[in-house]
Amino acid sequence: MSTLTIDRLTVGHGDGAPVLDGLSLEVPDGALVALLGANGAGKTTLLRALVGLLPARAGRVLLDGADLSALSTEDRVRRGLALVPEGRSVVVELTVAENLRLGALRQAGRPRRGPAVDAAVAEMYELFEPLARRRDAAGHTLSGGERQMLALARALVSRPDVLLLDEPSLGLAPLVVARLLGVLRDQAEATGLTVLLAEQNVTSALSVAERGVVLSLGEVVADRPAAELAADPALRHAYLGF
The missing domain is CATH 3.40.50.300 (P-loop containing nucleotide triphosphate hydrolases)
Structure with a gap:
């Protein structure tokens, strides 16, 4: 790091x-x-x-x-660098899974695809079990706590330094x-x-x-x-x- x-x-x-x-x-x-x-x-x-x-x-x-x-x-x-700003910023029209895959598109400047993305998203579901239960739910249906978990998970899935x-x-x-x-x-x-x-x-x-x-x-x-x-x-x- x-x-x-x-x-x-x-x-x-x-x-x-x-x-x-x-x-x-x-x-x-x-x-x-x-x-x-x-x-x-x-x-x-x-x-x-x-x-x-x-x-x-x-x-x-x-x-x-x-x-x-x-x-x-x-x-x-x-x-x-990755910033999680105040306000639980997620793309509310996308599902939990889609938000996470959006965050996983890039790692240290290199495009990420296929198995690497799947593994990164699966790791976030292990870290944030409530997101695993709601992986197909749209962002606008999440509670405040779930949105903040998703915002943090989306940042982590990009593997920032x-x-x-x-x-x-x-x-x-x-x-x-x-x-x-x-x-x-x-x-x-x-x-x-x-x-x-x-x-x-x-x-x-x-x-x-x-x-x-x-x-x-x-x-x-x-x-x-x-x-x-x-x-x-x-x-x-x-x-x-x-």
């Missing part, structure tokens, strides 16, 4: 003040890092900039030392959140997948992450082992609201 390096990244919206101003961060190969902070801290802006959905005013995004900054979103995905997730637990029941985050932890441990997880559910995120990075007003104010962050009451109260 791959190390994601963010080097002095500056990003804003239009001509306004930057949301991120010279932000630097490294997500090591195979690590699961929780990206934490209040609304407006810059978490979503950072994830969107990493995949090229927002242009950077300055700075670089590197994957294993290769500079992706000049690449389009499509090319960054081909290089191994780095998985970026934006608030995957938003609006979900605790048991569903536990299932989703457990799959992320297991995938990182079993496959070496590199994960950057933006979450407001701080307790859940730190329970599965190795490290926690806290953003405030577009700057990194803490970067520590997850257990150490969770045990620091001053930091929690100042930036994380608990």
